[in-house]
Each structure stands twice: as structure tokens, then as C-alpha cells.
Amino acid sequence: MSKEHFTPRKLVTIDSHIYAIPIRLGFQVALKFNQKHFIIRIVRNLENPNIPGFICEGEGINSGVLSSSSAAINTIYGRVFGNKSKTKYLGATMLGFHNPYMIQQMLNNVDFRPFTICLYGIKIFMASIPDNNNYEGFASSFMYKYKQKQSVIWQKIEGGLFSISIFQNGEMVKQFQDITASSVWNQTQLLRNCDGIDLFGINHPLVQFKFKERYERLFSKTCTLDDWNNKRIMQYMFKLYLKKHVPGDDELWYRILN
Structure with missing residues (x-):
């Protein structure tokens, strides 16, 4: 499975926190209905790359790429057993999203x-918490109304800029960019009583914990002689062991040690 697609509509609680179940490209499940065999696969959705596609195959019939797993399964089921069949299956259940294992x-x-x-x-x-300490690559989203229409508010940090993209029915209708979270949210004229950095989610305790966890996971608490030439590792070692005990910053000490 080469890549993950995640959707906030499929959620599971682990250790008291709510996570999205990964809908992974290449994932497939074999099904058996009335002694006939079917396969449902998760593939790329070329019409809308922001969501996964689903294909169901059975008895030599192919559903084509659909945006709903339920539609893919029920389309082929109807063709195999007759379109008059009233039996309907929930795609998420058929894919195993109800099963803890x-x-x-x-x-x-x-x-x-x-x-x-x-x-x-x-x-x-x-949606994305980077493994660096400058938030580059961070992304989050939520549902809110824009010009009286329910919209997806997509937020990201890229190239040093805070960006907000507003989607309606899968199409981007507006985009804003600025150098801070507060200033970009001011442009939208939405949620004026809320702090922009909070709306991105960056300051939330769990998010901050995840930032720290992902950043520290990259590095061991020890280093080798070869690591002395790796600026990123040495800056991490400085923060881990020296910052509380010596004056100066990591950039200064990296130059001294090299």
C-alpha cells in the first residue's frame, strides 16, 4: 500500500483520543455473497484526488471508480443478482471499519x-503535523459556512505562509494567505471572536504534544562521530543537553563545535 488517504468521517477512539481510520490506497477486501465472490479495492480517484476511489468487481463485472464504497458494492450486487434486489450493504462495514482487529x-x-x-x-x-520545529507542512481543516454555504475550511502552513482554502462541493471557491494565522483569518471575515492560531489548532495541548513527539522520534538521545556534521542532529543535542547549562543558542554552539 503506497499511500494513505485519511477521512474525518471514519473515526476511532484510542487512548481517549479520536483518530481517523486510514483509508489506504491498494487496500482490498474479498467478499462472498450468496456463494458468489466479490472484491472491493481502494484506488486513486482521478476526478477528485482529494478523496479515495472505490472499485468493486464480481462475476466479471466492474463498477468503475466511484467515490463511495457503498455505491461500488451495491452497484455490482445489483447487476449480479438483479437490479430489483432491495438488499443494500454499507461499504464501511464491508471494508471492516467496524472491526477493532x-x-x-x-x-x-x-x-x-x-x-x-x-x-x-x-x-x-x-490532517498533518510535520516532524520539524517550524510548523512547515502543518495542515488542519473543519466544516463551517462561507457565504451561507457549508464549506470545508482547509488550513496549511507552506513556504512560511499561513494559507486558508475554502472548498464547496469539492471545488475551491476562495483562498487567503498571510504571514500569521491571525492576519490570514482576519482576511476571511469569519469567526472574528476566535484567535487565528487557535483555529489552526497549533496551540492545543494535544497538538503540541504530537509536534514534540514527532520531532523527537527522528533523533536518538545519543549521537555518533559522523552525526557531528549533521546540523539538525547537533542542534537537537544542544537543546536536549546543553541549552539549560550554557549561554548562547544552538547556531552559535554548532559553529564553535565545527
């Missing part, structure tokens, strides 16, 4: 598990 298997070896937090009564989906 299957969920754990899907979560194995996933480096980052997106999760949700709640601020100002809004559920914010934390």
Missing part, C-alpha cells in the same frame, strides 16, 4: 494518525 491492522506502521480536537465548539481535523 481490522482497524488495528490498518493503523499498523502508520507514522502519523490524524485526529480531531475541539475548540470554540468546532471539531478541527488535524
Whole structure:
């Protein structure tokens, strides 16, 4: 499985925190209905790359790529057993999203598990937390109304800029960029009583913990002689062992040691 797609609509609680179940490209499940065999697969959705696609195959019939697992399964089931069949299956259940064992298997070896937090009564989906200390690559989203229409508010930090993209029905209708979270949110004229950095989710305790956890996971607490030429590792070692005891910053001490 080459890549993960995550969706905030499929959630599971682990250690009191809510995580998204990964919908992974290449994942497939074999099904058996009335002695006939079917396979449902998760593939790329070329029409909308922001969501996964689903294909169901059975008795030589192919559903084509659909945006819903339920639609893929029920389309082929209807063709195989007759369109008059009233039997309907929930795609998420057929894929095993109700089964704790299957969920754990899907979560194995996933480096980052997106999760949700709640601020100002809004559920914010934390889509990406980078393994650096400057927030580059951070992304989060939530649902909110823009010009009276329910929209997906997609937030990210890229190239040193805070960006907000607003999507309606899968299409981006507006985008804002600025150098701080507060200033970019001021441009939107939305949620004026809320702090922009809070709306991104960056200051939430769980998010800060995940930042620290991912950053520290990159490095061992010891270093080798070869690591002395790796600026990033040496800066981490400085913060870990020297910062509390010596004057100066990591940049100064890196130059001294090299």
C-alpha cells in the first residue's frame, strides 16, 4: 500500500483520543455473497484526488471508480443478482471499519494518525503535523459556512505562509494567505471572536504534544562521530543537553563545535 488517504468521517477512539481510520490506497477486501465472490479495492480517484476511489468487481463485472464504497458494492450486487434486489450493504462495514482487529491492522506502521480536537465548539481535523520545529507542512481543516454555504475550511502552513482554502462541493471557491494565522483569518471575515492560531489548532495541548513527539522520534538521545556534521542532529543535542547549562543558542554552539 503506497499511500494513505485519511477521512474525518471514519473515526476511532484510542487512548481517549479520536483518530481517523486510514483509508489506504491498494487496500482490498474479498467478499462472498450468496456463494458468489466479490472484491472491493481502494484506488486513486482521478476526478477528485482529494478523496479515495472505490472499485468493486464480481462475476466479471466492474463498477468503475466511484467515490463511495457503498455505491461500488451495491452497484455490482445489483447487476449480479438483479437490479430489483432491495438488499443494500454499507461499504464501511464491508471494508471492516467496524472491526477493532481490522482497524488495528490498518493503523499498523502508520507514522502519523490524524485526529480531531475541539475548540470554540468546532471539531478541527488535524490532517498533518510535520516532524520539524517550524510548523512547515502543518495542515488542519473543519466544516463551517462561507457565504451561507457549508464549506470545508482547509488550513496549511507552506513556504512560511499561513494559507486558508475554502472548498464547496469539492471545488475551491476562495483562498487567503498571510504571514500569521491571525492576519490570514482576519482576511476571511469569519469567526472574528476566535484567535487565528487557535483555529489552526497549533496551540492545543494535544497538538503540541504530537509536534514534540514527532520531532523527537527522528533523533536518538545519543549521537555518533559522523552525526557531528549533521546540523539538525547537533542542534537537537544542544537543546536536549546543553541549552539549560550554557549561554548562547544552538547556531552559535554548532559553529564553535565545527
